[in-house]
Each structure stands twice: as C-alpha cells, then as structure tokens.
Amino acid sequence: xxRTWLRGLLVGAFSVGLMLISGHPSYHAxxxxxxxxxxxxxxxxxxxxPEICLVPSAVQRAERAxxxxxxxxxxxxxxxxxxxxxxxxxxRRIRDNYPAFAAIAVDPDRNEVTVTDENLFQVLTYDxxxxxxxxxxxxxxxxxxxxxxxLIEFQSGxxxxxxxxxxxxxxxxTVDTLVVFAQGGNGDIAPKRALHxxxxxxxxxxxxxxxxxxxxxxxxxxxxxxxxEADKDEAPLRLLQGDDTGLADPHGIAIDPRDDVFFVANxxxxxxxxxxxxxxxxxxxxxxxxxxxxxxxxREYAVPGSGxxxxxxxxxxxxxxxxxxxxxxxxxxxxxxxxxxxxIAFDPDRRELFxxxxxxxxxxxxxxxxxxxxxxxxxxxxxxxxxxNPTSVSLDRKNGELWVTNFGAHSATxxxxxxxxxxxxxxxxxxxPITAPSLMIGNPGALTxxxxxxxxxxxx
Amino acid sequence: xxxxxxxxNAARNGAIEGQRTMLGRTMHGIDYDHLHDEIVVPQQFxxxxxxxxxxxxxxxxPIRVIQGSKTMITAMDRLAVDPYNDxxxxxxxxxxxxxxxxxxxxxxxxxxxxxxxxxTEAGSVAIDHTRNLVVVGASLRKPGDGGAAQLAxxxxxxxxxxxxxxxxxxxxxxxxxxxxxxxxxxGGYIFVVQQAGYIGxxxxxxxxxxxxxxxxxxxxxxxxxxxxxxxxxxxxAVIVSDKELNxxxxxxxxxxxxxxxxxxxxx
Numbered sequence: 001x002x003r004t005w006l007r008g009l010l011v012g013a014f015s016v017g018l019m020l021i022s023g024h025p026s027y028h029a030x031x032x033x034x035x036x037x038x039x040x041x042x043x044x045x046x047x048x049x050p051e052i053c054l055v056p057s058a059v060q061r062a063e064r065a066x067x068x069x070x071x072x073x074x075x076x077x078x079x080x081x082x083x084x085x086x087x088x089x090x091x092r093r094i095r096d097n098y099p100a101f102a103a104i105a106v107d108p109d110r111n112e113v114t115v116t117d118e119n120l121f122q123v124l125t126y127d128x129x130x131x132x133x134x135x136x137x138x139x140x141x142x143x144x145x146x147x148x149x150x151l152i153e154f155q156s157g158x159x160x161x162x163x164x165x166x167x168x169x170x171x172x173x174t175v176d177t178l179v180v181f182a183q184g185g186n187g188d189i190a191p192k193r194a195l196h197x198x199x200x201x202x203x204x205x206x207x208x209x210x211x212x213x214x215x216x217x218x219x220x221x222x223x224x225x226x227x228x229e230a231d232k233d234e235a236p237l238r239l240l241q242g243d244d245t246g247l248a249d250p251h252g253i254a255i256d257p258r259d260d261v262f263f264v265a266n267x268x269x270x271x272x273x274x275x276x277x278x279x280x281x282x283x284x285x286x287x288x289x290x291x292x293x294x295x296x297x298x299r300e301y302a303v304p305g306s307g308x309x310x311x312x313x314x315x316x317x318x319x320x321x322x323x324x325x326x327x328x329x330x331x332x333x334x335x336x337x338x339x340x341x342x343x344i345a346f347d348p349d350r351r352e353l354f355x356x357x358x359x360x361x362x363x364x365x366x367x368x369x370x371x372x373x374x375x376x377x378x379x380x381x382x383x384x385x386x387x388x389n390p391t392s393v394s395l396d397r398k399n400g401e402l403w404v405t406n407f408g409a410h411s412a413t414x415x416x417x418x419x420x421x422x423x424x425x426x427x428x429x430x431x432x433p434i435t436a437p438s439l440m441i442g443n444p445g446a447l448t449x450x451x452x453x454x455x456x457x458x459x460x
Numbered sequence: 461x462x463x464x465x466x467x468x469n470a471a472r473n474g475a476i477e478g479q480r481t482m483l484g485r486t487m488h489g490i491d492y493d494h495l496h497d498e499i500v501v502p503q504q505f506x507x508x509x510x511x512x513x514x515x516x517x518x519x520x521x522p523i524r525v526i527q528g529s530k531t532m533i534t535a536m537d538r539l540a541v542d543p544y545n546d547x548x549x550x551x552x553x554x555x556x557x558x559x560x561x562x563x564x565x566x567x568x569x570x571x572x573x574x575x576x577x578x579x580t581e582a583g584s585v586a587i588d589h590t591r592n593l594v595v596v597g598a599s600l601r602k603p604g605d606g607g608a609a610q611l612a613x614x615x616x617x618x619x620x621x622x623x624x625x626x627x628x629x630x631x632x633x634x635x636x637x638x639x640x641x642x643x644x645x646x647g648g649y650i651f652v653v654q655q656a657g658y659i660g661x662x663x664x665x666x667x668x669x670x671x672x673x674x675x676x677x678x679x680x681x682x683x684x685x686x687x688x689x690x691x692x693x694x695x696x697a698v699i700v701s702d703k704e705l706n707x708x709x710x711x712x713x714x715x716x717x718x719x720x721x722x723x724x725x726x727x
Contacts, residue, residue, distance in 0.1 A: 077634050084674045086713055087658070087681040091697075092467040095707035119706050153704075174685075174703070200486070218486055219505070249484055249505045267484050269506035271534075282553030282581030282599070283535035299504075299535035305528055305566075307507025309482050339479045339519075358485075359478040359519070437471035442485070444701035446538065446640060447688030447708060448492040448499070452514060454464040455473055456708055458688065458701055459487035459501065 094456070096439040098138070098432030099124065101405035101412050102391050103343060105160035105167070108398035110183070112142065113429070115405055115412055116155035116169055118442050122146040123155060123169060123181070124431070126412075128396075131427035138410075138431050147188025151179050154443055157204040157215075157252075157343075158392070166192070170201040170215055173443055176287050178204070178215070193231040198224060198296045199287035203253040203343070205262060207319055212237065214262055216250035220286050220296040221270040223247065223262075223317070235292035242324025243272055246315040248308075252344035252392070254353065256368060260319045261328060263353055265341035268313065272306035273297040312338040314355065314366070333373025337364055343392030343405075347417070352377070356390040356404060363390060363404060365420075382422025386413055389440065401426065408438045462708065464692070478519035482510055489538035489640075492690075493561070498523075500541050500548060507533040509548060509559065526559055528566025533557065537583065538640060544589040545616070551582035556596060558619075576621030578612040586641040586650060588664055592616040593625070595650055595664070597638030600629070609635045611650060611662065628662055630669030635660065640689040647717060649673070651691055651698060657683040659698055661716060673719075676700075676711050683709065693717055 079085060099117035106113045111128040124141040132139040145152060145167075156172035165183030176199050179191035200219030207214065211228040222241040226234065240247065249267035256262070279300045286298030313332035317325070332338070339359035346353050351368040355376075362381035366374060380402075381387065389408030396403065400417045410432035413425035432438075442460045449456055461473040477483065482503060489502045497514035508527035512520065526548075527533075533550065536557075540549045546561040547570070555574035559567065574582070579598035586595045596612045610629035614622060629635060639653030648664045658678030662670065676698050677683045688701030688708075696714040701707070 077631065079634070079671060079675070082673070083671050084715070085679075086674060086676050086711070086715070087678050089682055090677065090700075090709035091712045092465065092710040093682075093705075093707055094462050094466050094470055094709075095468070095705060097469055218484075221505075249486075267505075268479070269482070269484060269503060269508075271505065271507045280534050280553055282579075284537065302507070302534045304534045305507060305531045307503075307505070307527055307533065309503075309506045309508065309527075312479055340477075340485070436469055439469070439472060440475075441701075441706050441708065443703050444706065444708065445488045445687045445703060446490045447690055447699060447701045448490045449464075449690040449692050449699055450461075450492045450499070450514060451494045451692065451694065452497055453461075456462045456464060456466070456690075456699055456710075457490055457492065457499065458462070458708055459483075459490050460485055 094439065094441070096441060098410050098436055100407055100410065100438065100440065100442065101431065102156055102407060103158035103169070104392045104394045104403050104405045104412055105158045106394045106396045106401070106403045107160050107165055108396045109162070110165055113394075113403055113412065114158065114160065114167060116158050117431070118154050118156065120146070121153050123150075123152055123158075123167065126429050129427065130429050132430040134434065136430075137433050139429050143184070143186040145181060145185055145187070145189065149188045149190050150181075151175055151177050151191060151194055155179075156202045159204045159206050161206070162208075168204055168206070168213070170197060170204050172200065172202055172218070176201070193229070195226065195230050196233050196289055197287070198222070198289065199284070199298070202251050203264075205253040205255045207255055207257065209257055210319070214253055214255065216253050216264060217286070217296055218249050218251065220273065220298055221245070221247040221250060222296040223250065223253065223264065223321075224294065224296065233289070233292075235289070236294040238322040239294040239296060240317065240321050240323070240325060241273065241296055244324050244326045245317075246313065246327040246330055248310055248313070251342045252356070254344045254346040255319070256346050256348060258348050259368070261316050262319055263344055263346060264315045264317065265344050265355060266313045266315060267340055268310040270308060272303040273301045274303050275301055277301065277303070312341050314338070314341065314344070314353065316371075329371040331366060331370050331372070331374055335373045335375040337362065337376060337379065342390070345393045345395045347395050347397060349397060350417070354393045354395065354402065356393045358389050358391055358407075361387040361390055361408070363387065363393060363402065378418070378420040380415060380419050380421070380423060384422045384424040385415070386411065386425055386428065388438065408440055410436060410438055464695070474517045476512060476516050476518070476520060480519045480521045481512075482506065482508065482522060482525065489536075491539060491541045493541045493543045495543035496561075500539060502536045502539045502550065504535070504537055507531065507536070509533070509539065509550070524562070524564040526563050526565070526567055530566050530568040531557070531559075532569055532572070538585070540585045540587055542587040542589055542616075549585045549587065549594065551585040551596060551598070553582060554580050556582055556585055556594070571617070571619040573614060573619050573622065576623065578614065578622070578624040578627070579610070584638055584641045586643040587616065588643045588645050589616070590645040591664060593664060594618070595641060595643060596624075597641050597652060599637070609637050611635065611638060611652065613664070626667040628666050628668065628670055632669040632671055634671055639687055642689055642691050644691055644693055644717070646693065647719065649716070651689060653686050653689045653700070655685070657681065657686060659686065659689060659700060674713070674716050676713055676716065677709065
C-alpha cells in the first residue's frame, strides 16, 4: 500500500526532480561528470515518512530481490505427474576440456608466470622457465587456484603486485567481484580480498605511486578507479564515463608512471548515458553498486538509439582523469592495424606500448608518444610466432621478455622483448596436447541452429 | 560454428569475428533465419542489430545494420526473427520493439508492444507464426508485489498497451526468470531456458498456473547455468549452451517432438 502511494506520488510529482532531491548518489556523481545538459530543476518535497523516500530504481531493486526469493520458493516445488522430466545426460556435449588462457602476469623476482583460465575457471602459476616439450600433453602448473571458495570464474584481467607477489584478478561477468590472492596461494582458498565491482569489468592496472587501482568496464564504457587495497563494498574513488571520454567497449589498460597517463584499448562500440533522463525499467544495469558514488551509469540510463561503432582505438588519459574528461590523445586508424585490441602493457624504460591484437593475430608495439593513425613501430606476427587470438601481454623487463596468452591455442608464449616479425617463441607453456582444437566457447549466453548447414552457432 | 553432430573437444567449423563484423566478444543473443539464410545478432554495446549472410565467415561485415536515433533501441540483449512475417523482435524491459526484417540503417520500429499491463521486464521473445502469437518471457511487477516470472502470450501484431491473451505464471507454473525461448509451431510448444538448470516446455495453449509439460536436461541434471537455446525439430533435438560449463549440450527428445499440444489440449 505504501509503495502504491509512493508510485502515485512519483508519477504525480514528476519523478526526476524527486530523484535528484532524494539524494541518489549516482545522480550527484553524474552531475559532476556531465557538466552539460543536466536537469537543473529541483522541487522541494513535502514532508513524508522517510521510509518512502525511495527512488524508482531502489523500488525496483527491492521488488526484484523479493521476486528472487519468490522464485527460489517456486524452484523448490516438486513436479507433479503433469510434467514429464527428462533429466538424463545429453546425447552430445561440445566442450573444451583444457584451460583457455586469458590474462597473464609474469613475476621475474619469483621466476613465475601466472595465467587466468576462462574455460575451467582457474588461475594457474607456472615456473617462468617452463617450456612444454613437443611430445608432452601439457605442462603441469606449480599452483592452481580453483573452486567455489576462490570466486574465480571469468577472470579477464590480472595484475601482479611486484612487491608482494599478490594477484589481483577482476571478473568479467557473473560474479562481479575482483579477487586478490596472497602470493603462493593454492587450491580452493578464499581470496584475501574480494571487491565488488561494476558489471562487465575487464582490464586492470595499478598506479603504485598513488596506490590506486584502475579497472575498465566494457558494458558501460568506463574506467573506475578504486583504492588499491579496496575491499568488499567499497566505492570507487573516481569514475571516467561520458560522451567525450573516447571509451568504447574498453578492454586492456596500462599505466605510464613517468608521464602520469594511462592507455585503454577500445573495440569501438558504445552507447551514451544520461543521468537526467527517465530510468528505463526492467533492463540490466551496471551491477549491484548503483547506490555508491562514482558507480557507472548502467544501461537503464542509456540514451535510446545513441549507439555507434567506431574504429578500434587506444585512448590516452591523464591518471587524474574523471567525469567526462577528454582523452589526451588517441591511436586510431587503418595504419595502426588494431583489430579487437585486448590486453595491453607498457614498458616505461623502452617507452613502448604493447598490444595483444586478438584478430591480428599479432602483438603491436607503439611508441609511447604515438598518436592518430600511427603505424606500430614493431609487429610480432606470423606462423612461427604461434600467436592465436592473443588476449593479454605481460612484460618481464628484468629478463627482457614479452609474455603472451593465446586464447585460441591453450598456450602462453615468451619472446624477446624487442622481437619483431615472424619470430618463434623462446618458450611455450601449453595446457593441452598440441593437436587439441581450441573451441573458444567462453561464456556462451546464446546459440542458434543453422538448419541449412546443420551447424550450431554460439556467440561468446 | 560447430557441426550438428560435434561432440567433445570438437574443432570449430568456422567463426564470424573481427572488427569489420561490428561484433565483439561479448554478444548475448543470436537467431538464424532459415527462410532467408541469414544470421541476426544484437550488438548490445552499440545498440545495433547486425544481419549477416548465413554463409558469412571470418571478418565478413554484416549485410544490414539497424542502428541510430530512430530505432529506440536502448538496452537489448536478445532478439527473435519471424522470417514468415519479415519481422525482428527486440525485447527490452517494459517494451518489445518490432522491426521490419529488411530494415537497414536508422529505422524506427514498425510497432512497439508495451509499456502495458502484460509485462515489465521482458528479457526474451519467441514467435509462433502459425497461430500468429508472440510469447514474451518476462517478469511482471505490480505495486506491493515482489513480481513474478511469466510467459505473456499476445497476438503477434499487438502493440502499445495491449493485454496478453494468456499468461503462464504463478507458483505452480514453477517458472523462474525465463531466459532464451523458442516456439515449435508444429508441436505447439514453448521451450524456455530455466535458470534452475533445465529447459521447461509449455504448451502454447497453456494459461495460468500450469506446470511445464516437460523438462529437458534437469532439474538435477548436467546443466548448471543454461543460457542459449534452440531446437532442431528435424532431429528432435533441444540444443542448449551453458555458461558455467562453457559447453553446448544437445538433447534428443523425440518424446517431446512427437506430441502436439493441440492434441493434448490447453490447460
């Protein structure tokens, strides 16, 4: 009854002004992010029971939570004789039985290299000098983090704290949690920290000087900045999101500590957001943290029909960037060879940016000062490289090596850091027999059947 | 792309991927138009509907793209093609956008179903071209109510605030957060992904608190987080993708496909 009255009030008094005055932090955060085009009218509310001072989105979430409880009750009901249960095993099951390496971090001080596996939901650590013999089925990792306690699922990014060896791994879907494990962790153990992150988080970089952690989020085209040691439900310190940021389906992120800038690899697709428009109901949002300051505006705030596809890019931003700040520069254009640029890494000594170019398949190396339609200064590409859908790069400056994960080949490969052209890897860590096909079924949310060709089509 | 009979660690037949496709590696929906041999994909980040040739491979660009300010597309994840009536349906929260299948560019939907009394959280849609029906998989929230998952069945051409003809919902229906759906018009069945780990099968004629006629793959089967779904009636198969298993599972269930809901009657 109270909610009924609330809804009437919200409709009658016109909701947007009420939302602003009711203190929804996203609105206030967005206010500072988007200086132009904001709603400016603010009407005072009549005195009311504080309990009803809910914004519509909060009402929606409360009702949604209630619906989930109701659905769980439904789930528990036994089926009666009206239902024929066919619960046996499938006739066929297409599944890659081997790890699919996604993100990588090399630890030269401890002589280890760690990778995330988005297929079997693991984080695996190998000896840095491991080199799978040609006839061997696979290399055995030194340690494996895996299991329900770890909260590991689609860990798309990986950062290794050079001082402590701690591993930071953001989750791209389902769990919306960045997990941090102490160096040496093994088995089904709880992370030392588990930070709730926006939905669709992909890449991670850490500004060690300021102890800040930068995360890209694909779905809402943002970079969110947390304290490096952030935990649980802590809010971000800053948010970069808006029309002018140049962010568009961002993936990898890397920091240049000398020039105080960070680089972001963008696939190019995005839709705009507005905090001052009617919230779209019943659509997926940016995760469970929407009450927090500096939380991304999710798809409920999307501007209808504002979507666009641009060429892929590397955008360069000040470390202090926030709100709707423009990038300092952009690498974009046909000479760049960018094609689904995914993971990136920066070498502050060589002043070079390394890009795992998924569809190259190649590693592109740009000068730190490259801008516009710049050609890479080096390209690692060709059949000898064994690159296959490279999704992440990590630099071992101590030993002068470049590490790459090959999502399409169950492998991680190491090269001289200055390698160019069609160069064979120095070493290869394989997680599957060399002949095992890589299925690349990752997070299959949909499928369709092509009856003409008798094929199953699975987007990822 | 995998062969119908692929099993285990089977190699892919091919893929559509790369920058020129306008796809990303985070696509949430897909439908195949068997009459026109086209693949239709919602690109949720760019608010676009991409249409590819059925034979497309590699970095082949879409042949049509619906995108722009007139489209009203906001936050789609899934879609469904009706090749018989040349329409594409996009469920989006409190409405379903319906586009001309041949539309290209910045084109407005030809009609919009909702907002109305039938649903508030449409997440999936399926078409029965023989009965001229559209099924909206959704939740309906009412003031003071926690909301309920439901299958709302409308006239195919319904628009605006039209009321559904029938609604399958309620405790006994055991319907939970309906995911991807398909209709088998010949059999008169609606196949619905159930997050609890199975595919629920209802009759298109069902109404009210009706339990599924069949469940496939569970409960308590191999499925963990089923998401994608299609049917292959020729081979009596239900094909499911599971995002926890990172797998595609095929269930051959002739007992489902040899029955018709018309024969058994609606409930």
